[in-house]
Amino acid sequence: MSKTHIKLSATAAKLWFGNKQVLKSVNVAFPQNKITALIGPSGCGKSTLLRCFNRMHDLSADVMIEGDFLLEDQTLYNGKLSATEVRRRIGMVFQQANPFPKSIYDNINYGLQINNIPKDQRPGIIENALKESYIWDEVKDDLQKPATRLSGGQQQRLCIARAVALRPEVILMDEPCSALDPISTAKIEELILRLKKDYTIVIVTHNMQQAQRIADQTIFMYLGEIIESGNTKQIFKKPVNELTKNYVKGHFG
Amino acid sequence: MKLALREKTDQTAKLLFRMTGLMVIAILADIFFMLLWNTVAFFLKVKPWDFISGTQWNPSGNPANYGILPLLVSTSLVTLGAMCIAIPLGIGTASFLSDYAGRKLKSVLKPTIEMLASIPSVAIGFLGIVVLGPGIARITGQSNGLNALNGAALLAIMSLPTIITVAQDALEGVPNAYKEASYSVGANRWQTLLQVTIPAASPGILAAVMLGVGRAMGETMTVLMATGNASAFPKGFFHSVRTMTATIAIEMGEVPYQTTHYYALFAIAAVLFLMTLLVNIVGEHFVNKYRKYQAA
Ligand SMILES: Nc1ncnc2c1ncn2[C@@H]1O[C@H](COP(=O)(O)OP(=O)(O)OP(=O)(O)O)[C@@H](O)[C@H]1O
Numbered sequence: 001m002s003k004t005h006i007k008l009s010a011t012a013a014k015l016w017f018g019n020k021q022v023l024k025s026v027n028v029a030f031p032q033n034k035i036t037a038l039i040g041p042s043g044c045g046k047s048t049l050l051r052c053f054n055r056m057h058d059l060s061a062d063v064m065i066e067g068d069f070l071l072e073d074q075t076l077y078n079g080k081l082s083a084t085e086v087r088r089r090i091g092m093v094f095q096q097a098n099p100f101p102k103s104i105y106d107n108i109n110y111g112l113q114i115n116n117i118p119k120d121q122r123p124g125i126i127e128n129a130l131k132e133s134y135i136w137d138e139v140k141d142d143l144q145k146p147a148t149r150l151s152g153g154q155q156q157r158l159c160i161a162r163a164v165a166l167r168p169e170v171i172l173m174d175e176p177c178s179a180l181d182p183i184s185t186a187k188i189e190e191l192i193l194r195l196k197k198d199y200t201i202v203i204v205t206h207n208m209q210q211a212q213r214i215a216d217q218t219i220f221m222y223l224g225e226i227i228e229s230g231n232t233k234q235i236f237k238k239p240v241n242e243l244t245k246n247y248v249k250g251h252f253g
Numbered sequence: 254m255k256l257a258l259r260e261k262t263d264q265t266a267k268l269l270f271r272m273t274g275l276m277v278i279a280i281l282a283d284i285f286f287m288l289l290w291n292t293v294a295f296f297l298k299v300k301p302w303d304f305i306s307g308t309q310w311n312p313s314g315n316p317a318n319y320g321i322l323p324l325l326v327s328t329s330l331v332t333l334g335a336m337c338i339a340i341p342l343g344i345g346t347a348s349f350l351s352d353y354a355g356r357k358l359k360s361v362l363k364p365t366i367e368m369l370a371s372i373p374s375v376a377i378g379f380l381g382i383v384v385l386g387p388g389i390a391r392i393t394g395q396s397n398g399l400n401a402l403n404g405a406a407l408l409a410i411m412s413l414p415t416i417i418t419v420a421q422d423a424l425e426g427v428p429n430a431y432k433e434a435s436y437s438v439g440a441n442r443w444q445t446l447l448q449v450t451i452p453a454a455s456p457g458i459l460a461a462v463m464l465g466v467g468r469a470m471g472e473t474m475t476v477l478m479a480t481g482n483a484s485a486f487p488k489g490f491f492h493s494v495r496t497m498t499a500t501i502a503i504e505m506g507e508v509p510y511q512t513t514h515y516y517a518l519f520a521i522a523a524v525l526f527l528m529t530l531l532v533n534i535v536g537e538h539f540v541n542k543y544r545k546y547q548a549a
């Protein structure tokens with residue numbers, strides 16, 4: 001295998017909520033055009049780590065972050081990149097589908113307008129994003145319908161469309177399938193696999209089968225630390241660490 | 254024996270509370286019927302349409318004129334002016350408190366604003382006479398500044414606490430998920446506030462405005478002191494006006510009992526009551542809608 005290009009990374013990342021330390025010196029690297037799965041028991045800090053990369057913690061008081069976060073070779077915090085630029089280049093799909101209380105069309109149009117994409121290009125981009133997210137056929141007849149009236153799975157795909165419409169470089173997904181039925185889940189997995197050729201993807205999941213189906217690389221977290229990371233096959237078939245072995249076999253978590 | 258005593262106090266307390274509760278309801282019903290009764294008595298003498306559309310209020314003239322249009326316009330003018338000032342200020346302050354201010358600043362500002370609500374209206378009217386009035390007079394070159402603008406500015410101050418508090422609750426009730434979604438596509442705070450948070454909170458903000466309107470419309474002492482009370486048909490913000498509330502307050506003391514004029518004042522009160530009731534119902538409707546939306 002050729003040397004992989006690291007798109008996004010964190011070195012010695014530490015995070016405190018007030019005086020409670022949630023991330024304890026985390027080192028991770030996400031290779032370009034690969035899917036990385038982040039697994040671990042509830043409360044171990046997966047979402048917290050993910051949200052460091054698009055600076056979502058900036059919005060809450062009482063959060064302290066240390067360590068180096070890099071997109072390519074640019075630092076995400078206190079460097080040349082502004083928070084809004086970081087978020088534009090690193091998109092996010094949240095655990096709970098969160099479309100705006102606007103129409104389907106406006107849900108995607110909002111980001112385009114915020115980022116000053118010329119008006120005449122927007123309809124094309126919106127259609128394309130909806131197609132890429134496998135939701136076009138279901139919504140093409142009524143793009144003015146309120147997004148909140150879509151089913152949970154459709155909403156989640158709309159949120160993915162909203163993220164991909166901006167052509168970010170990285171897409172962070174926090175349990176995008178946690179509220180979905182198997183058919184919607186399969187659709188989203190298919191979508192994620194297709195998106196891989198254009199994007200670098202990090203996905204948090206509690207579903208061991210899902211991680212094995214789609215991830216190239218898997219990272220196991222426990223109590224705010226990275227316990228083991230590596231090739232997905234290796235993590236699931238031949239885990240080195242005892243904790244990893246127990247977790248992937250379903251003995252705790 | 255102790256048990257029996259306790260039973261007895263319990264019974265007495267129950268009776269007492271029931272009586273006070275009934276009394277409050279009885280008083281309210283009394284007021285309502287008094288209003289209704291006197292209004293009906295008035296309309297037996299003057300046609301409702303003449304009352305509403307008449308452009309002259311001159312009860313002591315010969316013949317007497319009972320047209321409340323100038324009073325209605327005065328009240329509307331002052332309320333409209335107050336809202337033009339209070340709505341942008343109130344929504345701005347509420348947005349600042351909910352989305353920008355740090356915890357420390359908020360803990361100082363919030364009680365300060367609530368304190369503003371407890372300043373007696375006489376004190377605010379006084380402010381209008383000695384500070385705001387002369388100020389307006391100097392700027393406009395008039396002999397005094399007792400006019401609609403003065404009243405509007407004071408009413409704005411008085412309705413601000415309500416507007417700010419309710420609007421802030423509405424803004425803070427907007428699910429965090431919407432704001433995060435907005436930030437995640439690269440929007441900044443200002444864009445998020447203007448295009449996501451405020452639209453999502455609009456039912457609550459509308460309710461805040463309605464409550465503010467109700468507050469401004471019913472206020473008496475301040476406008477009585479600050480607007481000059483000229484009974485001519487109001488010509489604009491820089492002219493003296495005489496609101497419905499002020500008219501009732503001024504004339505009620507001198508009017509002979511059970512004359513047409515006496516009944517007319519009750520009719521004004523009834524119209525005012527209908528107006529505030531309408532505003533409150535509309536406001537309440539939006540508050541409820543907003544609560545439902547919050548629960549979803
Ligand atoms: N805003 C916050 N303030 C204080 N503590 C928080 C906050 N958010 C998360 N935590 C704590 O940080 C720890 C990690 O939370 P996080 O949401 O990252 O877990 P997770 O691995 O994503 O769990 P799950 O799989 O259940 O989503 C938890 O103990 C949680 O209680």
Ligand SMILES: [Mg+2]
Pocket residue numbers: 046047048095174
């Ligand atoms: Mg989580």
